[in-house]
Amino acid sequence: MSDLPKGWEVIALKEIVSSVKGKKPKILTDVKTNNTVPYIDIKAFEKREIRQYADIHSLNIACKEDVLVVWDGARSGLVGIGQEGAIGSTILAIKPFCISSQYLYHFLQTKYEYINTNHRGTGIPHVDPEVFWNIEFPIAPLNEQRRIVAKLERLLHRVDACKERLEKIPAILKRFRQSVLAAACTGKLTEDWRKKHNIADDRCDLSLQDVGIVSGGITKNSKRKQLPLQVPYLRVANVYENELRLEDMRNIGVTQTEFERTLLHKDDLLIVEGNGSIEQIGRVALWNGSIHPCLHQNHLIKFRVSKKTISRYVLFWLMSPIGRELLVEAAVSTAGLHSLSISKIGKLPIKIPPLPEQHEIVRRVDALFKKADEIEARYKKAKAFVDKLSQSILAKAFRGELVPQDPNDEPASELLKRVKEERVAREVKIETEKRKKRKEKFLIK
Incomplete structure (x- = not known):
């Protein structure tokens, strides 16, 4: 920190603050009473949601000016401010001497990242006191601290507002894709195309087994390692909604008969047969043929279409609100696991339009999805930028680059003199209180 502006100083954090650790309360209740205060646990700290109240007499109390630090747990090093109440057992409250609390x-x-990654403890992580208290703290002149805080509050508020708006985009895109699929499967998406070509709505009510072959995959067991024919195969972990994740591929031993039965062809549909979440049951993806040969396990149901049906049309049908509803209705729930079967998949209803209209539906859905994908890519790029923006602004602030310096400001060296005086006065006060308590205890005896 040698490049700090003139008038700034650097000092170890332990030299400019007092601290108090939270404790476990003797009384903890869900209802507020006259003798209780809000209990600041991790959830209250992060979400500002007060769930419980603690007795006021047995705990250390934080005021709004105290800076709170998560001391124990996975979020150790996280900081907050502006909360009043009983300090939870995993929280530390620090109060600066003569320094702006907001600045600190x-x-x-x-x-945060430095404190969180340099923790101590092998099980539950804890803030390492040696790391924390020896952090070099850049102190600006007091008036400049106020200007920095004011500028930070304005800028970070804008960043937070931008994040809030960006966070709405994934949900909007999801609704858009679902509305496209719904229109595709009800005939609305190609209504103008039929009118233009003077074609009636000739969709047929069929089932999947009428337009293709449904089959199961390989059951995994320990004996398969001994089989000489070892082939890559897809597991549930590789198949997501309209997405294949092939980074973690494994091989399995099979017989020649099993190989021929479960061999995947390009454009085969893979449907997840079982899942603990009803939202994930029946998720479906199209095999792209990027690995050959490739097989599939029994927890993935394969569907291969006939020549009169397009795989991508069936994919979009199963992904649509109609298809999802049919899959969920067909699923059986046992001991928290939702599952489908080959027969249930085969009996799923599907509306099949003439082949030319299927092609047009697929073309239009692909085009609209491409637009959505482009927007999503821009959203991810913007989000990545905004996520780094807060830290960039904060770093700039504590390099002395966020606000201009004022030569009329009292230098931080004078502020440090008052910090030292206040720290000494506090230490004297604490020692005096200790002596008083010891004396009272002696007199009681």
Whole structure:
């Protein structure tokens, strides 16, 4: 920190704050009473949701100016401010001497990753006191601290507003894709195309087994390692909604008969047969033929279409709100696991339009999905930029680059003198209180 502006100083964090650790309450209740205060646990700290209240007499109390630090757990090093109540057992409250609390809070925001990754403890992580208290703290003149905090509050508020707007985009895109699929499967998407070509709505009510072959996959067992024919195969972990994840591929031993029965052809549909989540049951993807040969396990049901049906049309049908509803209705739930069967998949209803209209539906859905994918790519790029923006602004603030310096400001060296005086006065006060308590205890005896 040698490049700090003139008038700034650097000091170890332990030199400019007092601290108090939270404790477990003797009384904890869901209802607020006259003798209780909000209990600041992790959820209250992160979400500002007060769920419980603790007795006021047995705990350390935080005021709004205290900077709170998560001391224990996976989120150790996370900081907050502006909360009043009983300090939870995993929280530390720190109070700066003569320094702006908001200034300290924003500085510690820049140190979260450093504190969190340099923890101690092998099971539950804890903030390492040696790391935390020896953090170098850049102190600006007090007036400049106020200007920095004011500028930070304005900028970070804008960043948060931008994040909030960006977070709505995935849900909007999901609704858009679902509305496209719904229109595709009800005939609305190609209504103008039929009118233009003077074609009636000739969709046939069939089942999947009428337009293709449904089959199961390979059952995994320990004996398969001994078989000489070892082939790559797809598992449930490789198949997501309209997406294949092939980074983690494995081989399985099969007989020649099993190989021929479960060999995947390009454009085969793969349907997840079982899942603990009803939202994930029946998720479906199209095999792209990128690995050959490739087989599939029994927890993936394969569907191969006939020549009069397009695989991508069936894919879109199963992904649509109609298809999802049919899959969920067909699923059987046992001991928390939702499952489908080959016969149930085969009996699923499907409306099949003439082949030319299927082609047009697929073309239009692909075109609209491509637009949605382009928007999603731009959203991810914008999100990645905005996610880094807060830290970039904070880093700039504590390099002295966010607001201009004022030569009339009292230098931080003078502020440090008052910090030292206040720290000494506090230590004297604490020692005096300790002596008083010891004396009272002696007199009682």
